[in-house]
Amino acid sequence: MKLRLLLGLALVALLALAVPRAKSNPRPKTPDPKPLVYSPRPANTLTFTKDVAPILFANCASCHRTGEVAPFTLTSYADAAKRAKTIASVVEKRVMPPWKAAPGPAYVDECRLTDDQIGLIKQWTAEGAKEGNPADLPALPKFPDGWRNGEPDLVIEMPEPYTVPAEGRDIYRNFVIPTGFKEDKWLSAVEIHPGNRRVVHHVLVHLDVSGKASELDAKDPGPGYRTGGGVGFPSAGQIGGWAPGNVARRSPDGIGVNVPKNSDIVIQVHYNLNGKAETDRTKIGLYFAKGPVDKRARLFPLASRISIPAGDDNYRVTSSMPVPSDVTLRSVMPHMHLLGREMKVFATLPDGTELPLVHVPEWDFNWQMGYAFKEPVKLPRGSKVTLEARYDNSADNPRNPNSPPKPVRWGEQTTDEMCLAYLNFTVDSESLTQGKTVPSVTDYLRKAGEARRKKQEK
Numbered sequence: 541m542k543l544r545l546l547l548g549l550a551l552v553a554l555l556a557l558a559v560p561r562a563k564s565n566p567r568p569k570t571p572d573p574k575p576l577v578y579s580p581r582p583a584n585t586l587t588f589t590k591d592v593a594p595i596l597f598a599n600c601a602s603c604h605r606t607g608e609v610a611p612f613t614l615t616s617y618a619d620a621a622k623r624a625k626t627i628a629s630v631v632e633k634r635v636m637p638p639w640k641a642a643p644g645p646a647y648v649d650e651c652r653l654t655d656d657q658i659g660l661i662k663q664w665t666a667e668g669a670k671e672g673n674p675a676d677l678p679a680l681p682k683f684p685d686g687w688r689n690g691e692p693d694l695v696i697e698m699p700e701p702y703t704v705p706a707e708g709r710d711i712y713r714n715f716v717i718p719t720g721f722k723e724d725k726w727l728s729a730v731e732i733h734p735g736n737r738r739v740v741h742h743v744l745v746h747l748d749v750s751g752k753a754s755e756l757d758a759k760d761p762g763p764g765y766r767t768g769g770g771v772g773f774p775s776a777g778q779i780g781g782w783a784p785g786n787v788a789r790r791s792p793d794g795i796g797v798n799v800p801k802n803s804d805i806v807i808q809v810h811y812n813l814n815g816k817a818e819t820d821r822t823k824i825g826l827y828f829a830k831g832p833v834d835k836r837a838r839l840f841p842l843a844s845r846i847s848i849p850a851g852d853d854n855y856r857v858t859s860s861m862p863v864p865s866d867v868t869l870r871s872v873m874p875h876m877h878l879l880g881r882e883m884k885v886f887a888t889l890p891d892g893t894e895l896p897l898v899h900v901p902e903w904d905f906n907w908q909m910g911y912a913f914k915e916p917v918k919l920p921r922g923s924k925v926t927l928e929a930r931y932d933n934s935a936d937n938p939r940n941p942n943s944p945p946k947p948v949r950w951g952e953q954t955t956d957e958m959c960l961a962y963l964n965f966t967v968d969s970e971s972l973t974q975g976k977t978v979p980s981v982t983d984y985l986r987k988a989g990e991a992r993r994k995k996q997e998k
């Protein structure tokens with residue numbers, strides 16, 4: 541029963557990952573940062589070109605450059621000097637770079653400043669943010685231009701441009717693109733290029749095999765069709781997503797995402813209106829798996845039931861699932877809305893050893909990031925994966941959308957809440973090339989539930 545509920549929640553969640561970005565970004569009070577471990581450099585010797593630029597170029601410029609997600613560039617002395625104090629403050633609070641996971645297992649593209657780097661930026665700022673010798677300035681890193689994963693095998697785009705009005709409520713719009721694939725295909729990456737970063741807030745890519753999406757499209761005037769957050773059809777799987785800071789990565793050889801023949805690809809774009817009519821035409825690069833695919837990349841949303849009383853500043857939930865077969869976990873992506881304050885996901889091995897998977901001590905709704913492990917995590921059958929989350933539904937939480945606070949439950953609107961962690965994994969015993977398949981996560985769970993019931997009956 542509980543299992544079925546969990547699964548229900550999970551499916552709702554899968555359809556509803558897109559969440560609006562808060563218009564402003566007030567930050568809840570955080571505990572004072574730990575004192576930095578930093579040995580000050582000799583007074584007045586630090587310069588931008590020699591000491592600070594290498595840190596900013598390596599850790600900030602990927603987003604703070606022309607055409608990227610950040611609102612200003614940090615690629616020159618003038619850029620940095622102008623806001624030295626703000627920079628020192630956000631790096632010390634670890635608001636920037638926006639890497640939200642506490643140190644744990646090593647992650648791909650981990651982006652976190654060391655205490656020494658933060659101390660150095662603070663000292664440089666306090667001493668007047670000097671430029672130094674321009675000859676010392678390092679070259680900017682070479683940033684990939686265009687497609688990060690190289691030229692895609694197939695580029696699909698919204699059938700026509702879509703214009704969002706200047707004002708009104710946020711818009712979730714779904715655009716249907718028939719694949720016309722005559723046979724099943726395997727993808728190793730889905731790279732999303734928002735057509736207009738000024739208004740595109742989130743993009744999700746779903747598969748439809750029911751034909752329902754194109755029916756909805758036909759009924760709605762204008763390009764695509766509108767929904768309140770879900771996609772409006774039973775998704776046959778989410779195959780990609782984009783949010784600021786997220787980069788599509790190719791899955792390793794032999795692992796892929798299945799796209800059934802004749803399916804439709806549905807691009808859901810969440811638009812934030814910005815006071816000006818804007819036009820968007822988002823594009824998607826599909827990369828087909830090279831060579832035979834042996835294992836299916838699977839996504840499981842580990843969710844918890846929530847019902848957050850009004851005014852509760854420390855509402856906590858825990859949810860666990862047994863691992864019914866040997867699996868290899870590749871990434872985890874926590875998801876909550878505005879009241880979420882902290883999430884921890886860990887595994888417990890059959891011998892009782894605890895393996896941290898991800899801990900986001902200061903949840904920030906604006907940065908919905910996935911954390912991919914450098915070394916995939918092996919979880920033998922009989923392990924358990926646990927999620928723990930904490931919410932603040934008090935009037936003191938500046939992100940609380942309700943004033944006065946109201947009871948908040950699970951739902952698709954930003955002002956509702958969610959509690960889940962997407963687990964991305966493969967099943968070790970699966971070998972498609974040898975004809976050994978493991979049907980689906982649903983069957984997986986059913987099996988786990990049955991096993992548990994049998995045990996209880998004994």
Ligand code: HEC
Nearest residue numbers: 596599600603604609610611626627630636637638784785
């Ligand atoms: C993954 C992309 C990304 C990276 C990496 C990044 N930033 Fe940002 N930064 C943003 C975005 C987007 C905003 C605006 C939204 C926000 O404040 O969250 C921002 C805002 C800021 C602000 C304004 C904050 C405020 O409260 O006014 C500063 C200062 C800043 N970044 C400095 C840095 C520095 C310094 C680094 C590197 C140490 C860095 N950022 C790395 C994306 C990034």
